[in-house]
Amino acid sequence: MVTKNKPLILDFHLDLSMNALEWNRDLTWSVAEIRAKEKGMTDKPDRGNGTVTFSEMRAGNIGLCVATLIARYVKKSNKLPGWNSPEQAWAQTQGQLAWYRAMEEKGQLVQITNLAGLDSHLQLWGNPTIDTPIGYILSLEGADSIVTINHLERAYEQGLRAIGPAHYGPGTYAQGTDATGGIGVKGKELLKEVENLGIILDATHLCDNSFWEAMDCFHGHVWASHQNCRALVNHNRQFSDEQLKELISRNAVIGSPLDAWMMVSGWERGKSTPRSTRLSLESMIDHMDHICQLAGNANHIAIGTDLDGGFGTEQCPADLDTIADLQKLPNMLAIRGYSQDDISSVLHGNWLRFLRRAWE
Template structure:
């Protein structure tokens, strides 16, 4: 089945972790077997080849660069200008991969539907489609830079990532959007950029919902019902997104899937982390909505973690093809499964890109 993955940090892996995604997953792992700078060295799950094997022909691919003020203990750049330059390097990598024929940027309804037709008719010779998204808006120096990003193809943006940001407060922080955040939202709405609610802390989430009326999705978010942490959305937040006709992409980071995960100590096998837990999150959102129209796949694979913190029955991203059968076993029919695997996000884009 064709799969739309709503969140992959492809450029981060290429530019910061020095992974050539044109290689196979196996070759990338071999190249990292003696590296110890990151817990997921030699445990990556994503490459263009693996995406093709899994029929993942369309994804949302990110730019990401955090600007941290002196009092912020998180890693990041010391100025928004440095963060902007980092996102531009990431964009240059995407463009180089386009020139090499591996990927193709999707920016509007025409390019979206032409890509889907081409993939269906000649998958082997069609580049993987990607929609450019910015995870955390700290690199937007001022709103003129948001316009520049839009001209470069940016079509989705998350106001915050982890901690306090320039425009909103994110995961593991508390605060609202303030005047700058409201100005950003107004500009996002005027440009018809999709707002990604992922990572917004509760206060910033609700202030954003009150201030913003444009298209919104949550590219990679699970349910607080199963893991009681501010990174996940409560049923009230999920219902708000459903009411706004959003789509929520479910993620595969183990700590978001099972409670009491301890980084560096817990293992997927011992904690019982499998793709069934993704289906559990999918099913919960469907039950809240009363239908299968508001949930999809947003794996976040290789988003700072690898197989050491992924479902034990997933070796590479190609194993997403196991999900349809798991959904069938849960009682989902073919149309519902198609909605979840790709149709919901594609329908959302066709509605947004008039």
């Protein structure tokens, strides 16, 4: 299925390969088929509630995304789930990359690494067919799998174009959500090479100390692919107004995610439901609005859903069944007073302008 006469949407954070290899989801299936296959399974909290497949992306005219590699290395003292050595984590990302390559061979995906490829892809999506591949920009969520700086250079040659130094907990190159501390010598060495290679720094998940240290030493292009506002939901995973203003001053774009506990206050995992908390896509716009008020314009907000990033319909807006329902946003934004130009900027324009600036 392909959708005509609907605006192009860019989603700047999807864990596609994680779902394929760790959740064992064949994204060439329909959402209904995957949900039926997972009925009764309990090994993951979102079983039977997935929202993302290639067909649903096409139905929503989501022709381009940032797709991740993700593999956490955990030291012996770290109780979080993950791999016990950086080499194992690197190998996991290489397996994920192999899946992306397989999807390219199948015609489902095409990797975008430069402006020529971006322009060619956008031209295809001006009039897509059922066979038009979905574009993806490769990003690494959490840098612990980068065994040495040489591994970063190898990843760049493989198409890596964005990197988030941290994920959850303590990391090798930075400290992430629920952790504290700076980036240290290794983090500074990593960011120096990230800047040299022209890789985009993804500030998402950096704890406060690591965020400010990274901002002090990194002078390249930075975005936050999936990040909401601490002023609306008070948690260290969110960014404060001061952090958001820093990103705005650097011409960053901030993608809004759809994980319930980041969108509304008081969410209790396993107890709260989207309907009991009145969680809807309007909550996403609330966070976008807050950033617009800080910026004085709509040039820094965008979409970075993180859909199926360990959660599904049990923990996302009640008015979203699949990722295709992002097409509800244009009308909702218009009702909230956004101009047509601003709506286009939110759906794709802000991300595209950022990429053109970063890759020129």
